[in-house]
Amino acid sequence: MPITETSKIWMDGTLVDWADATTHVLSHGLHYGTGAFEGVRAYPTSRGVAVFRLREHMARLLRSCKILMIEVPFTLDELCDAVLETVRVNDLPGGCYIRPLVYLGYGEMGVNPLNAPVRVAIAAWPWGAYLGDEGLARGVRMKISSWQRHDPNAMPTAAKGTGMYLNSGLAKIEAIKAGYDEAIMLGPDGRISECTGENLFVVRNGVVLTPPPSIAGALPGITQETVVSIASDLGYEVRFETLIRTDLYLADEAFLTGTAAEVVPIASVDDRSVGDGRPGPITSRLQETYFQAVRGELERYQGWLTVA
Ligand code: PPE
Numbered sequence: 001m002p003i004t005e006t007s008k009i010w011m012d013g014t015l016v017d018w019a020d021a022t023t024h025v026l027s028h029g030l031h032y033g034t035g036a037f038e039g040v041r042a043y044p045t046s047r048g049v050a051v052f053r054l055r056e057h058m059a060r061l062l063r064s065c066k067i068l069m070i071e072v073p074f075t076l077d078e079l080c081d082a083v084l085e086t087v088r089v090n091d092l093p094g095g096c097y098i099r100p101l102v103y104l105g106y107g108e109m110g111v112n113p114l115n116a117p118v119r120v121a122i123a124a125w126p127w128g129a130y131l132g133d134e135g136l137a138r139g140v141r142m143k144i145s146s147w148q149r150h151d152p153n154a155m156p157t158a159a160k161g162t163g164m165y166l167n168s169g170l171a172k173i174e175a176i177k178a179g180y181d182e183a184i185m186l187g188p189d190g191r192i193s194e195c196t197g198e199n200l201f202v203v204r205n206g207v208v209l210t211p212p213p214s215i216a217g218a219l220p221g222i223t224q225e226t227v228v229s230i231a232s233d234l235g236y237e238v239r240f241e242t243l244i245r246t247d248l249y250l251a252d253e254a255f256l257t258g259t260a261a262e263v264v265p266i267a268s269v270d271d272r273s274v275g276d277g278r279p280g281p282i283t284s285r286l287q288e289t290y291f292q293a294v295r296g297e298l299e300r301y302q303g304w305l306t307v308a
Pocket of ligand 1: 039198218224
């Protein structure tokens, strides 16, 4: 998806012009995928533009770095303030997508990452529906990938590590070339893990099910956790449950969750329509409630928003 340029990017503690946010080609992260990132969204609310679940995202960034043994030279509070500053300075009244990135910079070559400098950047730009407006409204066509999701002992799936996205990219290429919108990846045990950039839910007999991220080798999604809370609050039974591919073929409803993607109905999996192929009632209700929550329209979830 193309980037819309904004004015400033936060780099290592200062705001620089968008065009000046560059790095050397011998940066460690470019060669070895040594880095971690976040995807956060800010939405317009009646109190002004507000960042959704800011602290949870920045805490996950620090957890990713802990796993990868990258020492971040900023505290959680400093990182949260930096995100807010980036959102404010770019003046994006319609909301934006925010990309905090920690990466190993220039100064060392060779696989050993321990002595490479740690760099931190935060950018923000307006980003529309990740899987398209039509996908959001009518549902997306999914294909189970021939690429497996990482074995957690090969790549730490609890970390949002930059290099790990080669796996997502391969699955995405395969799905798109085959005419689908997005891929579903199975873990090394053959169970459903997650998608290239989203977690996955199914609805069966009125019960909302999603794979437990640690067991499924999936990223513990903040949107997944948000939707689990919303679904419970709406009175649905929600369970973290291991799923296999036929659970998707036979689901009454299914949907994806992610910060970029938001809540997206699944129309079909491997050409088998999910339910009647249209967004189901529970999916639609969760999607609608999610959008109300992120836009600050529900009193109950105001605590998830930080006004920039
Ligand atoms: N799994 C993966 C592999 C993943 O990348 C994401 C987020 C999720 C699950 C959902 O996590 P959460 O955003 O906390 O609900 N993917 C981010 C990056 C997408 C991209 O193309 O870049 C995102 O949604 O921001």
